Amino acid sequence: xxxxxxxxxxxxxxxxxxxxxxxxxxxxxxxxxxxxxxxxxxxxxxxxxxxxxxxxxxxxxxxxxxxxxxxxxxxxxxxxxxxxxxxxxxxxxxxxxxxxxxxxxxxxxxxxxxxxxxxxxxxxxxxxxxxxxxxxxxxxxxxxxxxxxxxxxxxxxxxxxxxxxxx
Amino acid sequence: xxxxxxxxxxxxxxxxxxxxxxxxxxxxxxxxxxxxxxxxxxxxxxxxxxxxxxxxxxxxxxxxxxxxxxxxxxxxxxxxxxxxxxxxxxxxxxxxxxxxxxxxxxxxxxxxxxxxxxxxxxxxxxxxxxxxxxxxxxxxxxxxxxxxxxxxxxxxxxxxxxxxxxx
Numbered sequence: 001x002x003x004x005x006x007x008x009x010x011x012x013x014x015x016x017x018x019x020x021x022x023x024x025x026x027x028x029x030x031x032x033x034x035x036x037x038x039x040x041x042x043x044x045x046x047x048x049x050x051x052x053x054x055x056x057x058x059x060x061x062x063x064x065x066x067x068x069x070x071x072x073x074x075x076x077x078x079x080x081x082x083x084x085x086x087x088x089x090x091x092x093x094x095x096x097x098x099x100x101x102x103x104x105x106x107x108x109x110x111x112x113x114x115x116x117x118x119x120x121x122x123x124x125x126x127x128x129x130x131x132x133x134x135x136x137x138x139x140x141x142x143x144x145x146x147x148x149x150x151x152x153x154x155x156x157x158x159x160x161x162x163x164x165x166x167x
Numbered sequence: 168x169x170x171x172x173x174x175x176x177x178x179x180x181x182x183x184x185x186x187x188x189x190x191x192x193x194x195x196x197x198x199x200x201x202x203x204x205x206x207x208x209x210x211x212x213x214x215x216x217x218x219x220x221x222x223x224x225x226x227x228x229x230x231x232x233x234x235x236x237x238x239x240x241x242x243x244x245x246x247x248x249x250x251x252x253x254x255x256x257x258x259x260x261x262x263x264x265x266x267x268x269x270x271x272x273x274x275x276x277x278x279x280x281x282x283x284x285x286x287x288x289x290x291x292x293x294x295x296x297x298x299x300x301x302x303x304x305x306x307x308x309x310x311x312x313x314x315x316x317x318x319x320x321x322x323x324x325x326x327x328x329x330x331x332x333x334x
Contacts, residue, residue, distance in 0.1 A: 043330050120294045127287045129306075129320040139296075153296040155322040163210050 001097060001140050003119075003150075004047065004104045005112040006065070009033035009133040011057040021081075025060045029132070032158055033061050036133045037068035039161040047071035049096070052106040053080035061133070062106040071104060080107040086115055090146070099142045112136065122148030131157035168264060168307050170286075170317075171214065171271045172279040173232070176200035176300040178224040188248075192227045196299070199325055200228050203300045204235035206328040214238035216263070219273040220247035228300070229273040238271060247274040253282055257313075266309045279303065289315030298324035 010029030017023040025033065047070055052062035054076040066074050079088040084107070096103075105112065113128040116136045130136055137154035140146035177196030184190040192200065214237055219229035221243040233241050246255040251274070263270075272279065276297055283303045284291040297303055304321035307313035 043327060121288055121292055125288055125315070127318045129318050148292070151294045151296050152322060153324065154327055155319060156327065157320065160210060160321055160323065 047104040119150035286317035
C-alpha cells in the first residue's frame, strides 16, 4: 500500500489571523498547489482517499487535489493537525488498510516528515526536507507494523515537479 | 553542497557478458537515460563534476549526462564500483568540497542508496528505493563530517520524471 504525505501550499502570514487554524492559502499558494496537483495527475497518480488536517490551509490543499481529479473521497482527521499523534492514525489505518490502496495524507511540518521517517527508519532525525506543496511517498507492508518497515520511493519539492518558474 | 546520486540506466543481462564490468546499457536503457538527463537539464540542474564508477553501464550513463549538458567535467573513481568503500570517497571529498558546489555520483545499487542513508541517518536500513536511472539528492554541511548530518531533499524514479510511457 502506498502513502503520499503532501504538505499544504503557501499560506498567509502567522499573526495576520487570530486563529491559526483559519489561516488560508495565498493566491500564489493556490496557484502553485494547483500546478503541482496537475503534475501529479499527469504522472498518473490517483488516491483512494485524501485524508486531511482540518486546518484551512490543509483543507484547501486537499480540495485542490480533489478538484484536479486525484481522488473523489476526502475526509478530515484531527490527528493530522499540527502536533498530532501517529498512534490514532495507525489505529485508523488498521481498519482501512488493504493491498494496492493508495492514500494521501495532507498536513503540516514537521509532523509529516517525522511520520515518514518513523515509518521508514523507526526514529526521526528531522533530515527529510518537505517543502510546501511537496510530497513524500512510502510503501508500507500489507500487514504488520509499518514502523521501520516501510520503503521511501519518492520525495519531491514543487521545484522538481514544475521546474524553475519563468520570470 | 549538493550531491546527486544517480544510478546507471537499464543494462544488458548478467551472464551475457564474461566480464560484468563491460556490461553495457541496452538501447532502451540509453533512450530512457537520455530522457531522464533531458528532464534534469530542463529542471535547471548542472553539476560541477560528474564522478562515475568505471563500469561500462555507469560510464555510459555519465557520458549521457555530460552530452545532455548537465556538466562538463567527468572523472572515474574506482570506489564507485560495486561494493566500493565510503571512506576513500570521503577522503577525496575533503579535498574537493566547497560551498555551493554540485556533485553527481554515478554508480550502482545497493551502494548508492546505502551511502545516502549513511549521510542522512548514520546507518543503513536498505529502505530507500533507487531505480535504474533514478536519483537521490542530499545537501551536506559545508564542513565537518557529512555522516548523519546531511539532509535528503529529492528522491525520484524515472517514472516521476517522465510519467507513464505512452503505449
